[in-house]
Amino acid sequence: MRALSLxxxxxxxxxARSDGPGRARPVPGSPQKVTVDVLDHLEHLALVDFxxxxxxxxxxKAIQFADxxxxxxxxxxxxxxxxxxxxxxxxxxxxxxxxxxxxxxLKNAREKVEEYFVAPPxxxxxxxxxxxxxxxxxx
Amino acid sequence: xxxxxxxxxxxxxxEGHVTPTELCQRCLALxxxxxxxxxxxxxxxxxxxxxxxxxxxxxxxxxxxxxxDGIPIAVKDNFSTAGIETTCAxxxxxxxxxxxxxxxxxxxxxxxxxxLGKTNLDxxxxxxxxxxxxxxxxxxxxxxxxxxxxxxxxxxxxxxEDSNWVIAGGSSGGSAAAVSSFTCxxxxxxxxxxxxxxPAAHCGVVGLKPTYGLISRHGLIPLVNSMDVPxxxxxxxxxxxxxxxxxxGHDPKDSTTIQDNFKPFELPNLIDVSKLSIGIPKxxxxxxxxxxxxxxxxxxxxxxxxxxxxxxxVSLPHTHxxxxxxxxxxxxxxxxxxxxFDGLEYGHRSDMNKSTxxxxxxxxxxxxxxxxxxxxxxxxxxxxxxxxxxxxxxxQKVRRLIANDFMxxxxxxxxxxxxxxxxxxxxxxxxxIKEDNRTRSAQDDILTQAANMAGLPAISVPTALSxxxxxxxxxxxxxxxxxxxxxxxxxxxxKQVKFPMxxxxxxxxxxxxxxxxxxxxxxx
Numbered sequence: 001m002r003a004l005s006l007x008x009x010x011x012x013x014x015x016a017r018s019d020g021p022g023r024a025r026p027v028p029g030s031p032q033k034v035t036v037d038v039l040d041h042l043e044h045l046a047l048v049d050f051x052x053x054x055x056x057x058x059x060x061k062a063i064q065f066a067d068x069x070x071x072x073x074x075x076x077x078x079x080x081x082x083x084x085x086x087x088x089x090x091x092x093x094x095x096x097x098x099x100x101x102x103x104x105x106l107k108n109a110r111e112k113v114e115e116y117f118v119a120p121p122x123x124x125x126x127x128x129x130x131x132x133x134x135x136x137x138x139x
Numbered sequence: 140x141x142x143x144x145x146x147x148x149x150x151x152x153x154e155g156h157v158t159p160t161e162l163c164q165r166c167l168a169l170x171x172x173x174x175x176x177x178x179x180x181x182x183x184x185x186x187x188x189x190x191x192x193x194x195x196x197x198x199x200x201x202x203x204x205x206x207x208d209g210i211p212i213a214v215k216d217n218f219s220t221a222g223i224e225t226t227c228a229x230x231x232x233x234x235x236x237x238x239x240x241x242x243x244x245x246x247x248x249x250x251x252x253x254x255l256g257k258t259n260l261d262x263x264x265x266x267x268x269x270x271x272x273x274x275x276x277x278x279x280x281x282x283x284x285x286x287x288x289x290x291x292x293x294x295x296x297x298x299x300e301d302s303n304w305v306i307a308g309g310s311s312g313g314s315a316a317a318v319s320s321f322t323c324x325x326x327x328x329x330x331x332x333x334x335x336x337x338p339a340a341h342c343g344v345v346g347l348k349p350t351y352g353l354i355s356r357h358g359l360i361p362l363v364n365s366m367d368v369p370x371x372x373x374x375x376x377x378x379x380x381x382x383x384x385x386x387x388g389h390d391p392k393d394s395t396t397i398q399d400n401f402k403p404f405e406l407p408n409l410i411d412v413s414k415l416s417i418g419i420p421k422x423x424x425x426x427x428x429x430x431x432x433x434x435x436x437x438x439x440x441x442x443x444x445x446x447x448x449x450x451x452x453v454s455l456p457h458t459h460x461x462x463x464x465x466x467x468x469x470x471x472x473x474x475x476x477x478x479x480f481d482g483l484e485y486g487h488r489s490d491m492n493k494s495t496x497x498x499x500x501x502x503x504x505x506x507x508x509x510x511x512x513x514x515x516x517x518x519x520x521x522x523x524x525x526x527x528x529x530x531x532x533x534x535q536k537v538r539r540l541i542a543n544d545f546m547x548x549x550x551x552x553x554x555x556x557x558x559x560x561x562x563x564x565x566x567x568x569x570x571x572i573k574e575d576n577r578t579r580s581a582q583d584d585i586l587t588q589a590a591n592m593a594g595l596p597a598i599s600v601p602t603a604l605s606x607x608x609x610x611x612x613x614x615x616x617x618x619x620x621x622x623x624x625x626x627x628x629x630x631x632x633x634k635q636v637k638f639p640m641x642x643x644x645x646x647x648x649x650x651x652x653x654x655x656x657x658x659x660x661x662x663x
Binding site: 062074078092101107111117119120124125126 | 236464493539594
């Protein structure tokens with residue numbers, strides 16, 4: 001029962017989730033609390049953490065703010081990716097025009113060996129929520 | 140001399156009234172004596188003097204490279220500069236030295252400009268005050284002007300004087316403050332939601348956001364790729380046209396620059412305003428618009444009317460949603476753009492060495508401020524599979540409606556839109572930081588953002604001083620790629636309003652004013 005170790009706000013969120021499936025889905029006009037699972041998922045995707053309750057609150061407000069979009073009728077409107085959509089995108093010839101800059105590129109890396117960037121051991125996923133020392137766990 | 144416009148000082152260089160080295164030295168000295176403004180993150184004294192020396196040789200042999208040769212300039216610290224630290228005012232990029240220069244920077248250098256340094260901003264250009272960077276806030280030079288001090292300071296206790304300083308606007312606040320305090324003759328900013336025009340309005344300088352696709356973004360560290368454009372900050376509209384002429388055009392390294400030929404232009408001295416149709420979008424009469432800006436706006440409209448122009452009220456019905464739309468598109472693109480900062484190849488790297496993933500996470504936790512982290516997390520939320528249609532695609536649809544609003548108005552025969560740039564004059568720093576970044580950006584970008592949605596060119600022109608003795612700017616928005624017409628109208632307006640020059644006590648000591656300038660406020 002990990003909900004027991006979470007703060008009041010998060011417990012509220014978990015309870016809301018247990019009301020039924022699909023709660024994480026935004027419902028226009030009625031702001032929903034984001035579930036702990038979604039928060040945890042976002043931290044893994046974004047590779048940044050919420051840090052504190054203010055961080056979670058910030059997301060909550062951002063969603064509420066964005067919900068105003070649902071007031072606009074966009075039936076039959078095509079999404080717009082770029083204002084240059086009517087023009088041909090310039091593509092240059094697929095030729096090598098630059099190179100031989102290994103040394104220069106490596107200059108900005110803090111850890112390297114010979115011509116390689118050095119990373120810590122790979123294929124180790126981030127700890128699960130229960131094992132984390134982040135806000136979502138500790139609060 | 141330092142108060143001159145770019146074109147004036149260029150003429151002085153050509154005639155030998157001043158040498159590039161002298162000019163560079165004076166600017167560097169002024170940067171030192173105005174350090175409290177915090178406009179610069181990095182000053183590159185040595186390379187600047189070297190560039191000035193080379194320029195001097197060219198002038199001596201009678202072969203200057205053009206108008207920009209020997210002109211001291213500054214560049215916002217989110218443009219890559221080869222060999223010069225580029226930080227984006229973030230812990231994440233402290234110490235990062237790019238191996239190449241942004242195309243716009245290279246173009247300026249190739250034309251002989253002297254790069255003095257890199258200017259301050261909000262971290263990764265996310266903000267509207269230039270208060271949220273790791274190097275501290277930029278102070279608006281007008282805080283130290285006679286005009287502001289006379290009107291605002293006596294009302295409070297003298298010991299409060301230091302807390303009375305007002306924000307520079309943002310996120311290109313360092314560039315605007317640098318131009319406004321006479322430490323350089325032109326500066327590059329960037330503009331995604333108003334980041335060039337907003338600080339230009341607050342610092343009493345001209346801020347131009349060109350049409351999306353006209354100027355290369357190669358080497359500009361991206362915020363929102365589909366809206367970012369390099370911005371130009373100068374003391375007058377003529378100068379903006381000069382810098383635009385030197386930067387515009389296709390870049391093979393930026394596939395989103397258009398391939399049409401761009402011809403640099405000079406603005407005509409005499410124009411017939413009576414043939415123009417000026418649109419006044421009623422939605423820009425937004426909640427929170429100060430009464431003095433409203434009055435100034437309507438005075439400006441009258442100015443055109445009295446000159447015979449056709450001034451009509453128009454409607455851009457979706458303006459209200461542009462900030463919300465921007466909020467979703469911006470955070471989504473930020474979530475994607477910021478993924479590159481992982482500590483491996485460049486920038487900050489955490490000491491955490493357990494695993495690659497944990498190193499990434501720790502690096503980003505240590506490197507980004509709350510604002511950046513907040514936008515990354517919201518962006519990831521809007522991009523979740525279950526939210527993608529509901530938020531991201533929805534915002535893209537609203538974006539089309541906003542762009543269509545402009546198209547309809549321009550198709551109906553309107554040439555230029557006239558609007559305020561900001562809701563009020565610059566607020567004191569202590570007031571500004573009471574609100575959180577998102578709320579502030581939502582308020583501050585409200586009049587500038589829609590132009591970015593539609594990719595349109597827009598310019599803020601300093602118009603008059605407020606009751607508190609601070610600059611107010613008005614904005615002109617033009618048709619895509621019609622910079623010539625936009626700047627011509629802006630220049631005509633600039634000539635009518637005769638915006639007063641900033642009177643800086645700190646600067647006077649260093650200046651041996653050669654040029655005469657209009658010093659009376661005739662429009663306020």
